[in-house]
Amino acid sequence: MPHSNVQKVWPEVVELTPEQQALAALRAEIDAIDDQILALFEQRLAVAATVGRAKDAPTGPHTKLRPDREQTVLSRMLSKCRPENAEAVEHLWREIVGWGLARQGRLQVQVWAPIEPTRAYDGARLRFGAAADIKMVRDPQKALAFAAEGHGVAVLAINTEDAWWMGLRREWSMLSVFDGYGGETPTSLAVGKIDPPALPKGRRVVVTAGGDAGDGGGARRWGLNTHHGWTIALTEAELTPGEAEGCVGAIG
Numbered sequence: 001m002p003h004s005n006v007q008k009v010w011p012e013v014v015e016l017t018p019e020q021q022a023l024a025a026l027r028a029e030i031d032a033i034d035d036q037i038l039a040l041f042e043q044r045l046a047v048a049a050t051v052g053r054a055k056d057a058p059t060g061p062h063t064k065l066r067p068d069r070e071q072t073v074l075s076r077m078l079s080k081c082r083p084e085n086a087e088a089v090e091h092l093w094r095e096i097v098g099w100g101l102a103r104q105g106r107l108q109v110q111v112w113a114p115i116e117p118t119r120a121y122d123g124a125r126l127r128f129g130a131a132a133d134i135k136m137v138r139d140p141q142k143a144l145a146f147a148a149e150g151h152g153v154a155v156l157a158i159n160t161e162d163a164w165w166m167g168l169r170r171e172w173s174m175l176s177v178f179d180g181y182g183g184e185t186p187t188s189l190a191v192g193k194i195d196p197p198a199l200p201k202g203r204r205v206v207v208t209a210g211g212d213a214g215d216g217g218g219a220r221r222w223g224l225n226t227h228h229g230w231t232i233a234l235t236e237a238e239l240t241p242g243e244a245e246g247c248v249g250a251i252g
């Protein structure tokens with residue numbers, strides 16, 4: 001009897017070894033989990049799009065970014081996960097939330113960092129995720145103007161000669177600092193047109209004249225930079241951003 005093409009092309013069915021069977025079963029388990037993650041992720045994206053419409057209109061005064069809510073989402077997940085998974089969970093949820101925000105309009109981030117630009121860029125990427133459109137820029141004032149017009153946010157280095165932060169009390173008073181990068185003592189700050197009640201809980205950012213005198217009340221304080229007698233510092237004093245004199249934001 002002549003062999004058909006099919007018989008020639010396909011090899012004989014071989015039995016899988018127990019190890020191969022175990023691997024195939026595990027991969028089938030991963031496929032089933034992936035299906036669930038995908039369904040839930042797409043469901044979450046759809047809800048995030050609706051949340052975006054429920055917040056102020058696209059022409060509203062503040063960006064769609066809500067650092068306080070992102071802080072709550074992240075700390076809730078971190079408090080529930082196994083400690084050994086904390087780093088993975090944090091990065092994954094930054095991505096998830098970043099894509100949620102992107103459903104409300106892609107976030108534009110302008111990064112200015114003349115010293116260690118790659119570090120600042122990487123910090124911004126980890127914070128805002130792959131969904132954000134991140135650009136390095138040459139002029140902090142232009143980045144502040146971009147943020148003030150509500151087009152996105154700026155990430156600006158503070159360990160430099162340019163004391164851009166002094167403007168947060170003057171021409172850029174519509175902007176708030178809402179995050180810091182580079183460790184316990186940040187080397188760059190994120191600034192945006194954020195609704196003051198939506199700033200994260202935690203350390204406040206203050207710009208004060210007359211050196212780094214402290215708050216008097218014994219609250220811990222970290223000086224970040226001083227220029228012509230004006231100091232930018234972090235404080236644990238419970239100041240209300242936008243209301244307390246000199247309080248220009250909060251970084252959690």
Ligand SMILES: O=C(O)C(=O)C[C@]1(C(=O)O)C=C[C@@H](O)C=C1
Nearest residue numbers: 048051065066069070097100101
């Ligand atoms: O809660 C909101 O305001 C949302 O837009 C949702 C969401 C999220 O995906 O969890 C997205 C962006 C915001 O910055 C905060 C949280």
